[in-house]
Amino acid sequence: MSGVRITKRMASKLPTTFKSIIYSNHNLEDCSSVLSLQNYQPKQNLSKSIVVRTLAFPINPSDINQLQGVYPSLPDKTYDYSTSEPSAIAGNEGVFEVISLPENKSSSFKIGDWVIPIRSNQGTWSNYRLFDRDNELVKVNGLDIYTAATVGVNGCTAYQLVNDYIKDWNPKENDWLVQNAGTSGVSKFVTQIAKAKGINSLSVIRDRDNFEEVAKTLEEKFGATKVISESQNYDKEFNKTILPKFLGPNPNIKLALNSVGGKSSGAIARKLQRDGLMLTYGGMSKQPVTLPTSLHIFKGLTSKGFWITDNVKRNPESKIEAVHEFVKLYTNGDIISPKDEIIPLTWDVKKFTDEQVLDLVKDGINSTGKKKLVVLNWD
Amino acid sequence: MSGVRITKRMASKLPTTFKSIIYSNHNLEDCSSVLSLQNYQPKQNLSKSIVVRTLAFPINPSDINQLQGVYPSLPDKTYDYSTSEPSAIAGNEGVFEVISLPENKSSSFKIGDWVIPIRSNQGTWSNYRLFDRDNELVKVNGLDIYTAATVGVNGCTAYQLVNDYIKDWNPKENDWLVQNAGTSGVSKFVTQIAKAKGINSLSVIRDRDNFEEVAKTLEEKFGATKVISESQNYDKEFNKTILPKFLGPNPNIKLALNSVGGKSSGAIARKLQRDGLMLTYGGMSKQPVTLPTSLHIFKGLTSKGFWITDNVKRNPESKIEAVHEFVKLYTNGDIISPKDEIIPLTWDVKKFTDEQVLDLVKDGINSTGKKKLVVLNWD
Numbered sequence: 128m129s130g131v132r133i134t135k136r137m138a139s140k141l142p143t144t145f146k147s148i149i150y151s152n153h154n155l156e157d158c159s160s161v162l163s164l165q166n167y168q169p170k171q172n173l174s175k176s177i178v179v180r181t182l183a184f185p186i187n188p189s190d191i192n193q194l195q196g197v198y199p200s201l202p203d204k205t206y207d208y209s210t211s212e213p214s215a216i217a218g219n220e221g222v223f224e225v226i227s228l229p230e231n232k233s234s235s236f237k238i239g240d241w242v243i244p245i246r247s248n249q250g251t252w253s254n255y256r257l258f259d260r261d262n263e264l265v266k267v268n269g270l271d272i273y274t275a276a277t278v279g280v281n282g283c284t285a286y287q288l289v290n291d292y293i294k295d296w297n298p299k300e301n302d303w304l305v306q307n308a309g310t311s312g313v314s315k316f317v318t319q320i321a322k323a324k325g326i327n328s329l330s331v332i333r334d335r336d337n338f339e340e341v342a343k344t345l346e347e348k349f350g351a352t353k354v355i356s357e358s359q360n361y362d363k364e365f366n367k368t369i370l371p372k373f374l375g376p377n378p379n380i381k382l383a384l385n386s387v388g389g390k391s392s393g394a395i396a397r398k399l400q401r402d403g404l405m406l407t408y409g410g411m412s413k414q415p416v417t418l419p420t421s422l423h424i425f426k427g428l429t430s431k432g433f434w435i436t437d438n439v440k441r442n443p444e445s446k447i448e449a450v451h452e453f454v455k456l457y458t459n460g461d462i463i464s465p466k467d468e469i470i471p472l473t474w475d476v477k478k479f480t481d482e483q484v485l486d487l488v489k490d491g492i493n494s495t496g497k498k499k500l501v502v503l504n505w506d
Numbered sequence: 507m508s509g510v511r512i513t514k515r516m517a518s519k520l521p522t523t524f525k526s527i528i529y530s531n532h533n534l535e536d537c538s539s540v541l542s543l544q545n546y547q548p549k550q551n552l553s554k555s556i557v558v559r560t561l562a563f564p565i566n567p568s569d570i571n572q573l574q575g576v577y578p579s580l581p582d583k584t585y586d587y588s589t590s591e592p593s594a595i596a597g598n599e600g601v602f603e604v605i606s607l608p609e610n611k612s613s614s615f616k617i618g619d620w621v622i623p624i625r626s627n628q629g630t631w632s633n634y635r636l637f638d639r640d641n642e643l644v645k646v647n648g649l650d651i652y653t654a655a656t657v658g659v660n661g662c663t664a665y666q667l668v669n670d671y672i673k674d675w676n677p678k679e680n681d682w683l684v685q686n687a688g689t690s691g692v693s694k695f696v697t698q699i700a701k702a703k704g705i706n707s708l709s710v711i712r713d714r715d716n717f718e719e720v721a722k723t724l725e726e727k728f729g730a731t732k733v734i735s736e737s738q739n740y741d742k743e744f745n746k747t748i749l750p751k752f753l754g755p756n757p758n759i760k761l762a763l764n765s766v767g768g769k770s771s772g773a774i775a776r777k778l779q780r781d782g783l784m785l786t787y788g789g790m791s792k793q794p795v796t797l798p799t800s801l802h803i804f805k806g807l808t809s810k811g812f813w814i815t816d817n818v819k820r821n822p823e824s825k826i827e828a829v830h831e832f833v834k835l836y837t838n839g840d841i842i843s844p845k846d847e848i849i850p851l852t853w854d855v856k857k858f859t860d861e862q863v864l865d866l867v868k869d870g871i872n873s874t875g876k877k878k879l880v881v882l883n884w885d
Contacts, residue, residue: 199800199804388799393794407799407802407803408803409799409803410799410800410803415772415796415797415798415799416796416797416798416799416802417794417795417796417797418794418795418796418797418809419794419795420767420786420788420789420794420795420811421578421789422811423786423795423809423810423811423812424786424787424788424789424811424812424813425578425811425813425816426811427810427811427813427816428810428811429808429809429810430797430802430808430809430810431802431806431807431808431809432799432801432802432803432804432805432806432807433802433803434803434804434806437804437806
């Protein structure tokens with residue numbers, strides 16, 4: 128994947144022209160129409176910068192929402208890319224390889240390190256990028272490219288959801304979390320992180336013909352303690368008579384993770400013990416979070432939101448910690464690469480015309496199904 | 507109202523027989539059918555007890571829910587009242603007058619003090635009650651009987667809602683709270699307590715023919731800063747163009763108080779600033795709390811419940827503080843007696859037969875409209 132390693136002595140061969148996918152405007156109906164491919168000479172002095180080349184970047188729903196103009200976090204638009212209108216580079220997530228470090232300055236990075244940006248809105252849909260300071264990047268050496276390119280959003284989201292809100296997890300006391308959308312990328316990470324901590328997970332998935340097969344995979348491959356269907360999730364009789372058998376004696380369901388909303392959110396909230404916490408980090412059903420009043424008043428439920436972008440903005444250290452811990456879990460064999468849930472689209476750096484690059488990304492935006500990852504082939 | 511004051515020397519004339527409205531069972535359909543009137547000799551030694559006579563007790567919805575068997579907090583049933591089955595005295599709130607104190611023991615109370623029970627489930631539907639220790643009661647001298655009989659639930663709820671969750675209220679910075687059910691007893695207390703603290707309040711009330719008149723009363727008499735209707739509460743255009751004019755420049759809406767649920771809860775939550783808090787303490791619409799997912803994720807909304815019963819159980823001191831502060835506000839002229847929202851039912855202690863007492867209470871339970879307060883006439 129990475130090709131010939133570039134050493135520090137090769138800094139004289141650094142690129143003079145960068146190629147980035149940029150936008151100046153937004154379009155709700157046809158967001159890919161706002162994109163163009165820009166070739167430009169960066170204004171910064173490369174010898175004073177951390178120069179990275181991009182190995183891969185995902186096309187995330189939040190990237191698309193930014194192009195549509197409906198996302199509450201947007202990069203500043205600038206004239207940095209030799210455009211006539213203020214522009215921003217698209218993309219928030221991606222994995223880079225360090226190819227040059229500032230001269231006459233110590234750094235915590237080495238040539239060849241794999242890194243990801245700490246903050247969002249840095250612009251990742253580009254062949255090369257420049258960073259000024261070490262504290263804009265975090266190392267992800269040891270991850271495969273699929274994991275590295277998605278650890279910043281999905282990986283960190285899952286890590287923080289499990290670790291940063293419940294401080295008194297006790298693996299000896301039958302502690303549980305419950306989550307809906309149990310087949311999502313984040314949910315699978317959650318399941319594996321929970322298992323590594325000794326926390327049980329109850330995952331709710333949509334009803335489907337091959338329910339047994341999907342449930343078996345989640346339980347056996349991803350370590351979900353138990354998988355149930357949405358219809359079971361709502362079913363009073365099931366919750367009263369069958370679920371308790373799955374949970375065992377005196378279960379402590381401390382945390383509910385909601386990325387669906389509507390009826391599903393109310394049903395997982397109902398499973399929480401007294402003074403439980405529900406964190407909402409998505410709303411796939413497009414229905415509002417719906418909570419029986421009695422859960423709030425008589426069971427002490429707290430319902431909060433989770434947004435990795437905002438968490439990192441408030442506390443960048445929390446992302447560095449999450450990435451480090453995630454890498455440890457991965458190298459320890461506790462996390463499976465999400466590669467089966469990703470469709471790679473190859474950007475052949477040496478051969479592709481600008482038009483081909485743009486078409487590749489637009490196709491990625493406009494096709495449905497699994498997550499698309501644009502992988503740059505530098506050979 | 508209080509008749510002849512009984513002095514300590516009159517302790518020899520203490521009652522030997524107590525009269526209490528009790529229940530052993532529950533009935534969801536006809537809850538008043540489970541009540542009976544019991545005459546009994548208390549087992550405790552009166553000379554070692556705090557003896558109080560009841561001045562008034564309200565018939566609260568939670569009292570009715572207890573008789574129905576659908577309330578999550580219930581008193582223990584005992585044989586203390588000479589019954590053949592374990593029984594409990596009905597009622598959770600009420601104001602008493604101290605008529606005798608334990609011999610040879612110091613007390614923070616004096617004969618003639620007006621007091622209310624600190625905890626719920628003490629049983630208040632009775633002519634006399636006994637308490638063992640000073641810390642089961644709190645003084646409410648200075649309140650009129652309507653305020654005294656309702657300060658324990660409505661008064662303390664309103665006080666804690668305003669004071670115990672937002673610690674950085676700043677009257678100089680255009681701080682606001684928003685609440686629905688703006689005509690309720692609790693909401694009127696909230697409005698007055700907020701005003702005394704210099705906090706602005708936006709009260710949402712149901713649409714009605716005499717909206718202007720009701721709004722004017724809430725604003726001019728109870729000090730609501732602004733009153734709007736539920737249809738305005740939901741209306742996007744209103745919220746965008748008209749509401750900002752009511753709120754003034756840079757409003758800080760820090761707290762939403764929800765006792766309605768459904769659409770109304772979502773609409774008041776939307777008005778909150780970033781990282782705002784919604785407290786739910788009732789669900790009049792019988793609809794669940796309904797929160798747009800984006801409020802949780804992108805605006806940092808926290809949604810919690812409020813239950814005075816549980817707060818006091820966890821921290822009895824919090825009720826003592828709330829009552830003391832409420833009495834100060836009342837004596838300072840900041841709180842209007844809720845007497846206009848209460849229908850008093852008189853229990854003529856000297857004249858009523860047991861049957862008449864029971865009928866009076868049953869009528870109070872079964873009639874709708876304003877809150878019923880059973881007032882004991884001891885003359």
